[in-house]
Amino acid sequence: MNNQQAGYSCDEIPQNLLSTKQALDTLLGSVEATSKTNIYKLDDALNSVLAFDIYSDINVPDFDNSAMDGYAINLGPDKVNTPGGFSFDITDRIAAGSSGQELNTDCAARIFTGAPIPKGANTVIMQEECDLIDDDSKIEIFRPISLNENIRPKGNDIKSGDLILRSGKKLMPQDIALVASVGINKLEVRTKIKVGVFFTGDELIEPGDTINTGQIYNSNRYALVALLNNLGCEIINLGNIEDSLESTCKALKKLMNECDIIMTTGGVSVGEEDHVKPAVELLGKLSLWRIKMKPGKPLAFGKVGNAVFIGLPGNPVSAMVTFLLFARPLIKKMQGYSSYLNNTFKVRSSFDWNFSKARREFIRVKINNSTSPPTVTKYPKQGSDVLSSIVWADGLAEIPEKSTFSSGQILEYYPLKEMTL
Numbered sequence: 026m027n028n029q030q031a032g033y034s035c036d037e038i039p040q041n042l043l044s045t046k047q048a049l050d051t052l053l054g055s056v057e058a059t060s061k062t063n064i065y066k067l068d069d070a071l072n073s074v075l076a077f078d079i080y081s082d083i084n085v086p087d088f089d090n091s092a093m094d095g096y097a098i099n100l101g102p103d104k105v106n107t108p109g110g111f112s113f114d115i116t117d118r119i120a121a122g123s124s125g126q127e128l129n130t131d132c133a134a135r136i137f138t139g140a141p142i143p144k145g146a147n148t149v150i151m152q153e154e155c156d157l158i159d160d161d162s163k164i165e166i167f168r169p170i171s172l173n174e175n176i177r178p179k180g181n182d183i184k185s186g187d188l189i190l191r192s193g194k195k196l197m198p199q200d201i202a203l204v205a206s207v208g209i210n211k212l213e214v215r216t217k218i219k220v221g222v223f224f225t226g227d228e229l230i231e232p233g234d235t236i237n238t239g240q241i242y243n244s245n246r247y248a249l250v251a252l253l254n255n256l257g258c259e260i261i262n263l264g265n266i267e268d269s270l271e272s273t274c275k276a277l278k279k280l281m282n283e284c285d286i287i288m289t290t291g292g293v294s295v296g297e298e299d300h301v302k303p304a305v306e307l308l309g310k311l312s313l314w315r316i317k318m319k320p321g322k323p324l325a326f327g328k329v330g331n332a333v334f335i336g337l338p339g340n341p342v343s344a345m346v347t348f349l350l351f352a353r354p355l356i357k358k359m360q361g362y363s364s365y366l367n368n369t370f371k372v373r374s375s376f377d378w379n380f381s382k383a384r385r386e387f388i389r390v391k392i393n394n395s396t397s398p399p400t401v402t403k404y405p406k407q408g409s410d411v412l413s414s415i416v417w418a419d420g421l422a423e424i425p426e427k428s429t430f431s432s433g434q435i436l437e438y439y440p441l442k443e444m445t446l
């Protein structure tokens with residue numbers, strides 16, 4: 026994606042305090058789906074996003090066939106739906122993959138599931154309902170017989186010309202099976218979005234290293250790489266960067282012409298140790314947003330070279346929540362998903378909210394699905410540094426700013442399981 030394709034100017038990005046909706050609308054309004062595609066064999070296409078609508082050139086099945094192992098019968102008009110007790114001569118045997126001869130009136134063909142219905146046959150009776158008689162040369166059936174029993178008609182599943190998959194769909198195993206069933210062996214999918222990541226903070230050390238006072242393990246690095254992997258992105262991970270303007274600029278330069286998105290965590294506050302903001306301003310354009318939400322502010326958004334820049338907050342819960350609420354829909358839109366917004370549903374709070382807050386909160390909650398609507402309970406510690414809260418939680422409940430309520434209030438709920446898959 027280039028500047029023109031991205032189609033926005035950072036001057037148009039609202040500054041200052043934004044609502045979550047304004048922030049998301051602005052982000053989504055400033056990017057388009059990548060126009061790059063690849064052609065993959067079916068085995069390699071899983072989890073990619075389909076670039077074009079797929080139509081079938083054939084009927085599936087392409088011929089009327091038997092839904093059972095049994096006997097195909099040419100049932101004479103006098104025997105339709107009359108009390109049973111008829112016998113039929115067995116004159117043919119048709120296995121799946123072969124085709125039979127024309128069947129005369131009141132004759133039967135031994136037939137197997139998936140085998141073509143022979144000319145003349147007008148119904149199929151399952152073998153358990155047929156008694157073999159006269160040295161297995163005939164069958165007898167003791168029940169009324171209808172026409173078209175156990176026949177799967179041509180085009181039963183798909184008709185030639187049918188639209189079978191829509192562009193913008195993430196390819197699931199069942200989608201791949203469906204295209205295979207109409208004889209297609211390759212699919213054109215959107216090229217994976219390339220995301221460059223790095224992490225700022227001199228306090229950060231790698232898991233596995235010995236920790237000293239003042240240091241913390243870099244968990245955001247692992248959160249982000251895992252989240253991006255689940256979204257099917259290609260990742261260039263520069264790891265932890267020294268907290269200096271020079272190193273930050275160096276990292277940005279490495280990524281800016283190669284990536285569709287550059288994403289960082291930390292260093293976007295306005296403290297003197299926060300170098301991401303000046304570095305992005307030096308090499309591109311940046312708008313520092315204070316979003317009216319908790320956890321989550323500040324979030325930085327801009328453009329460096331050909332890449333969209335997103336600077337997530339450093340606190341681990343804030344980084345993850347802002348990724349899920351903002352970066353995830355943005356990436357899905359750029360990746361070509363036709364449906365890229367997070368799915369939410371209504372839940373009922375099992376807690377009171379006594380103090381009106383200036384910022385919208387996304388609190389970590391557990392869900393009880395045995396009530397209708399489901400009920401949510403909140404984790405006792407909601408600090409943006411409390412990563413255990415998001416592991417304990419099933420989802421995020423959205424609490425509008427300036428609200429107070431008693432237990433029983435209906436809230437919007439974001440399921441974490443779905444968003445982290």
Ligand code: AMP
Nearest residue numbers: 224226243244245246291292293339340
């Ligand atoms: P910052 O936005 O850089 O001021 O960071 C805010 C808080 O998040 C500080 O307590 C940082 O130590 C913490 N933090 C920043 N980056 C990470 C990271 N990669 N992993 C875990 N915590 C981090």
Ligand code: MG
Nearest residue numbers: 225226291292
């Ligand atoms: Mg920092």
